[in-house]
Amino acid sequence: MSDKFDCLKIENQLCFPLYACSKEIIKRYKPFLDEIDLTYTQYIAMLILWEEKKTTVKELGTRLYLDSGTLTPLLKKLEAKGFIERKRSDKDERNLIVKLTNKGEELKEQAVQIPDKMSCCVKLGKDEARQLYSLLYRVLGLLSE
Amino acid sequence: MSDKFDCLKIENQLCFPLYACSKEIIKRYKPFLDEIDLTYTQYIAMLILWEEKKTTVKELGTRLYLDSGTLTPLLKKLEAKGFIERKRSDKDERNLIVKLTNKGEELKEQAVQIPDKMSCCVKLGKDEARQLYSLLYRVLGLLSE
DNA sequence: TACAATTATATTGTACACAATTTAATTTTA
DNA sequence: TAAAATTAAATTGTGTACAATATAATTGTA
Numbered sequence A, B: 001m002s003d004k005f006d007c008l009k010i011e012n013q014l015c016f017p018l019y020a021c022s023k024e025i026i027k028r029y030k031p032f033l034d035e036i037d038l039t040y041t042q043y044i045a046m047l048i049l050w051e052e053k054k055t056t057v058k059e060l061g062t063r064l065y066l067d068s069g070t071l072t073p074l075l076k077k078l079e080a081k082g083f084i085e086r087k088r089s090d091k092d093e094r095n096l097i098v099k100l101t102n103k104g105e106e107l108k109e110q111a112v113q114i115p116d117k118m119s120c121c122v123k124l125g126k127d128e129a130r131q132l133y134s135l136l137y138r139v140l141g142l143l144s145e
Numbered sequence C: 001t002a003c004a005a006t007t008a009t010a011t012t013g014t015a016c017a018c019a020a021t022t023t024a025a026t027t028t029t030a
Numbered sequence D: 001t002a003a004a005a006t007t008a009a010a011t012t013g014t015g016t017a018c019a020a021t022a023t024a025a026t027t028g029t030a
Helices: A015-035 A040-052 A057-064 A068-080 A102-111 A114-121 A126-143 B015-035 B040-052 B057-064 B068-080 B102-111 B114-121 B126-143
Strands: A054-056 A084-088 A096-100 B054-056 B084-088 B096-100
Touching: A015 A040, A015 A114, A015 B015, A015 B040, A015 B126, A040 A054, A040 A057, A040 A068, A040 A096, A040 A102, A040 B015, A054 A057, A057 A068, A057 A096, A068 A084, A126 B015, A126 B126, B015 B040, B015 B114, B040 B054, B040 B057, B040 B068, B040 B096, B040 B102, B054 B057, B057 B068, B057 B096, B068 B084
Parallel strands: none
Antiparallel strands: A054 A096, A084 A096, B054 B096, B084 B096
16 A cells, blocks of 8 residues: 655655645735735844844844845845844944834834734644644754754 | 733744744755755645646645746746646646656656655654644644634 | 955845736636 | 636736855954
8 A cells, every 4th residue: 555655745744734834824924914014024034123123134144044145135125114224333344233223113013913913813722832833943953953 | 021022022933933944944955856956846846746647737736835826937847847748628728737747757766765865854753743744734724724 | 464264245046935917718697 | 698707827026035156354374
């Protein structure tokens, strides 16, 4: 009943539900993020900035698993929308400082409702969510070893 | 110690490790997929075709959670590489039939080594992998309700 | 201290990903 | 059965992703 190609069946691959789940969840964010004029990637960049107020492209890249090829144009868009400022560090001109503006800070007040709206969307139990959360971070840990 | 903005901390968001994990795992596939001249998305499309031999864009989209805007150019590339054929259905000319070629069938022999190589890369225990797998499919199920 | 190596960001090119729209074929229905 | 609705792909436009390369600043070292 089983052959050497079973491993290639899509239902035997862990990567696929991961990929699909990630995309489908992000899709559910769209209507909420549209209201505050952010894409998903812009949103997670803002999450870091709402915590840190000020950071660098390098630091953002490390935290978000993104490189400058993705971040440079994205941050220019956030700057054009007035949510952040970009300027080179005086100490070390290689570093680009990314800083929240007042408008960016104010956006936090609207964004604060999003996690609640989303958890209504994904009706996973508290325990299951916690379990999923720790498994995912465990994989991320294993990958960065 | 906690305030109303805690929910916006990136470590309190389930979506983020999902997004990051998905991307990081896909990155690990790249060296293996490069050897057989496939991208990750092309690979999962081939997974379906290796199972079904023949399908439609619609069916592929349903199985892979992708739309024609992604699939049309992707399938044209797979056709250009000689792995598949694309032709309209005689029964219903709206449907585009996607069919594995001999070359596409032969590629399966090389691809069969990939899942093993990948599981070496991600050293998650059998139980944990199973747990993660079922949680992810549970979320996908909840999302499609 | 010149110069080689490293580091941080930006740029270029390719490939998704998806919303919105268009086109063409088929089905439903008035 | 002709027009309306639906369906399946394709197209268009915007926004990531990321590898590879380039550029400029800083650091390490012979």
